[in-house]
Amino acid sequence: MEADINQMFTEHDIVPVLIDRAPLVFAKVAYRSKKLVDAGKELTPTEVRFEPKVEWCADPRVLYTLIMIDPDSPSRTEPSNREFVHWLVGNIPGKHVEQGEILVEYLATFPRSGTGYHRYIFLLYQQQCRNDYSEVPRVSGKNRTPRLRFSVREFAYRYSLGHPIAGNFFVAQFDEYVPVIISQFPASSEY
Incomplete structure (x- = not known):
């Protein structure tokens, strides 16, 4: 039996803490490791190190925005960087994420040792029109600092x-791949 999306998003403190209302349906998120994102089940940083394929029932005439966040940075008990944006793509034509406007490049998960489980949340929004995202800084996969203290709620409202x-x-916790990810960042970049 498929999990109830509203129940799952509420039980994991996503609704109403981060968003006001649960999505209508689950998106299919598949990683190259053949691992599927499944309503709060655990995946490892090693399994999710590459950008996933995201699918949903998309209207080919409509544009969408995809956001992936970690609200538990640097830890769930002390989320001072809430929300850390791992991926942000706007103006996606229909189901073609790869043709959207990449605002924040995908960054693999890197929960620090001893910080416990982090939630990694994918949200898809249907746009009313083509959005002008020119004021949103473009963030490469090597840069952490502009990703800190993002707000899905404020971003959704603004656009x-x-x-x-x-x-x-x-959810994910530290594994042996995390130091590899962290080593790719400039030494001066803030966590």
Whole structure:
């Protein structure tokens, strides 16, 4: 039996803490490791190190925005960097994420040792029109600092995105791949 999306997003403190209302349906998020994101189940940083394929019931005539966040940075008990944005793509034509406007490049998860489980949340929004995202800084996969203290709620409001139409999430904790990810950042970049 498929998990109830509203129940899962509420039980994991996503609704109403980060967003006001749960998405309508689960998005399919598949990693190259053949691992699927499944409503709060655990995946490892090693399994999710490459950008996933995200699918949902998309209207080919509509544009979408995809956001992936970690609200538990640097830890769930002390989320002072809430929310850390791992991926942000706007003006996605229909289901073609790869043709969207990349605002924040995908960054693999890197929960620090001893910080416990982090939630990684994917949210899809249906846009009313083509959005002008020119004021949003473009962030490369090597840069952490502009990703800190993002707010899905404020971003959705600013760009009239409404409530998410699809979403999913997983949890992850430190594994041996995390130091590899961290080593790719400049020494001066803030966590």
